[in-house]
Amino acid sequence: MTKNSANLRVRLPALIFALEVMIIVLYAVFVTYDDHTNALLQTNMTKPMENAVYQDYPFFADIQMMIFIGFGCLLSFFQRYGFGGMVFNFLTATFAIQWAILIQGFFHFYYDGKIHLGVIxxxxxxxxxxxxxxxxxxxxGKTSPVQLLVSLFEILFEVPVFGVAEWIVVKYLKINDAGGSILIHVFACYFGLGVTFILYRPSLNDGHSKECTSYQSDMLSVLGTLFLWVFWPSFNCALTLRGDDQHRAILHTFIGLSASTLTAFALSAMLNKNGKLSMADVQNVTLAGGVTVGASVDMMITPAAAYALGMLGCTACMLGYKYLSPFLARRLRVQDQCGIHNLHGLTGLISTVAAICELQELIPGLKAGLGRTAKEQALYQLAALGSTIALAAVGGMLTGLLLKLPYLASPSDEFCFDDELFFNVPADYNQAPVAQDLGCTETQDKHVNISHVMVQHE
Known part of the structure; x- marks a missing residue:
């Protein structure tokens, strides 16, 4: 598709206004306040500090920081796609939350004909x-904002499919996944891989002239990592039971992140032939521990086990970048641009196994109220993992097929990873050198993209 064919002047405004009208109508018909928000249900005897907002808002604020600043900065590593990484993250996240309030509301907060809305x-x-x-x-870097809003994620597939998967796993399988390692990380990973499998671009396997980072873009991306790192304990414990469960979740997440961070620095220096640290490793592999402890984060796994899980997740993530991502790109047509299979997929699988092993120890002593033996609960955990991967992969591939529709303004290979296609760029934008000028396709450490995972350890 040519540069002009990706023009957003008509398509994006028309789509956004249509979505806003749809949201207003659906909210007007189905959404109302919950008991903690509705003034009609409050009395003079109500103690303000008992309102759920005082328990839930701190977690909401922390997760907001992760979503809009953490992810936004982390995805801004390309020298010529910083606007796209951060701004499209902003656009996508804003509508995703609005849409998810409805989808998840119908599954979890719908009664008396209404979705009851609160901070939770x-x-x-x-x-x-x-x-x-x-x-x-x-x-x-390979999709337009029209694609992101219409087909890729929110409207047609990902949020609704995620809602179905969550409903099945939580309501019927009743597994333990307090930190979302299965429902969030594994689902997101295999949905994204399903999409990119269908959108395979052979010409990008050997890199792209604009898949280049700079000193400033890498610094911004590390800032995103730090925001995610600092607020990850809130992400893992927000929906756990209040009290000792939530306390353990905070401790285990911090310990796991600390372990993966130290391990990432050691492995980065060891696996790079020049003995130097890779910024891509610092930006991504350091976060592996937060995912690895997720499925068992509220259990009595011991601090030592949380530390070991952090180290194990980091090691799997690092080796995935070095060996698995190049294999997936060249042999299986899966161009995992940000290495999500390493940071979210592999670590999510490890977390699932760890939770099963821990449940084998806990269930006989705790006599779970569900009446399941340790073996039965392990089978339910595996069933949840399998159904999550299947729903995610199929949903992702169907979405990928929709993305190929010509009127969705997909950028051509030439204009991938390029802000100029969708933004008014400043005067110094064209002064930024591309890969041929810098030699970065051969010598410069790449970020977490296809080129990066092939060269960063050479």
Whole structure:
């Protein structure tokens, strides 16, 4: 598709206004306040501090920081696609949350003919939004905002499919996944891989002239990593039971992140032949521990086990970038642009296994109220993992097929990873050198994209 054919002057405004009208109508018909928000249900005897907002808002605010600043900065690593990474993250996240309030509301907060809205709904919606943004990483720089809004994620597939998967896993399988390693990270990973499998671009396998980072873009991306790192304990514990469960979730997440960070620095220096640290490793592999402890984050796994999980997740993530991502791109037609299979897929699988092993120890002693033996609960955990991967992969591939429709303004290979296609760029934009000028396709450390995973350890 040519540069002019990706013009957004008509398509994007028409789409956004149509979506806003749809949201207004649906909210007017179906959404009302919950008991903690409705003034008609409050009395003079109500103690303000008992309102749920005082318990839920701190977690909501922390997750907001992760969604809009953490993910936004992290995805701004391309020298010529910083606007796209951050601004499309902003656009996508904003609508994803609005749409998820409705979709998840029908599954979890719908009674008396209405979706009852409170801060807890916003937290649930932001988890669904995190799924969208993780999947977005698989196709970063290769899609238009029209594609992102119409087909790729929110409207037709990802949020609704995620809602179905969550409903099945939570309501019927009743597994333990407090930190969302299965429902959020694994689902998002395989949905994104399903999309990028269908959108395979052979010409990008050997890199692209604009898949280049700069000193400034890498610094901005590290800032995103730091925001995610700092607020990850809130993400993992927001929906756990209040009290000791939530306390353990915070401790285990911090310990896991700390372990993966130290391990990432060690492995980065060891696996790079020049013995130097890779910024891509610092930006991504350091976060692996937060995912790896997720499925068992509220259990009595011991601090030592949380530390070991952080180290194990980091090691799997690092080796995935070095060996697995190039294999997936060249042999299986899966161009995982941001390496989400390493940071979210592999670590999510490890977390699932760890939770099963821990449940084997806990269930005989705790005599779970569901009446399941340890073996039965392990089978339910595996069933949840399998159904999540299947729903995500099929949904992703169907979405990828929709993305190929010509009127969705998909950028051509030539204009991938280029802000100029969709933005008014400043005067110094064209002064930024491309890969041929810098030699970065051969010598410069790449970020977490196809070129990066092939060269960063050479």
């Amino acid at each position: 709904n916003l937290i649930n919606a932001e988890f669904a939004c995190a799924v969208v943004l993780i999947s977005f990483g698989a196709v970063l």
